[in-house]
Amino acid sequence: MAMYKIGKTLKKRHNLAEDVRIDMYTALRKWTKGLKGRPFNGGDTPNLADIEMWGMCSAFHGMPTWHDACENTKISGWYSRMEDYLGEKSAVGVNSANPTLVGEKQLVAA
Numbered sequence: 709m710a711m712y713k714i715g716k717t718l719k720k721r722h723n724l725a726e727d728v729r730i731d732m733y734t735a736l737r738k739w740t741k742g743l744k745g746r747p748f749n750g751g752d753t754p755n756l757a758d759i760e761m762w763g764m765c766s767a768f769h770g771m772p773t774w775h776d777a778c779e780n781t782k783i784s785g786w787y788s789r790m791e792d793y794l795g796e797k798s799a800v801g802v803n804s805a806n807p808t809l810v811g812e813k814q815l816v817a818a
Contacts (some may be wrong), residue, residue: 728778
């Protein structure tokens with residue numbers, strides 16, 4: 709019951725739609741439109757904004773919400789490019805920060 713009330717309070721405070729997926733789609737579409745044909749926000753290589761957005765997306769990557777977002781926006785192409793770039797550069801080879809994913813590379817303690 710508490711989480712229900714918290715959810716309602718946050719929706720009201722942040723002026724979110726009743727179905728918050730609409731706001732998520734809007735934000736992801738704004739991001740991909742802002743790329744303006746570039747592979748990353750930073751151009752040919754990711755910048756801090758790309759890294760921050762990847763971190764946010766990786767929190768729900770692999771979950772039903774992620775699949776829903778990919779079906780309703782164009783975020784998957786950018787996210788795949790980020791995974792490829794970060795996989796090459798990462799010391800741990802992380803493809804997702806979500807430790808609940810089964811069968812995918814996971815963040816492991818060093």
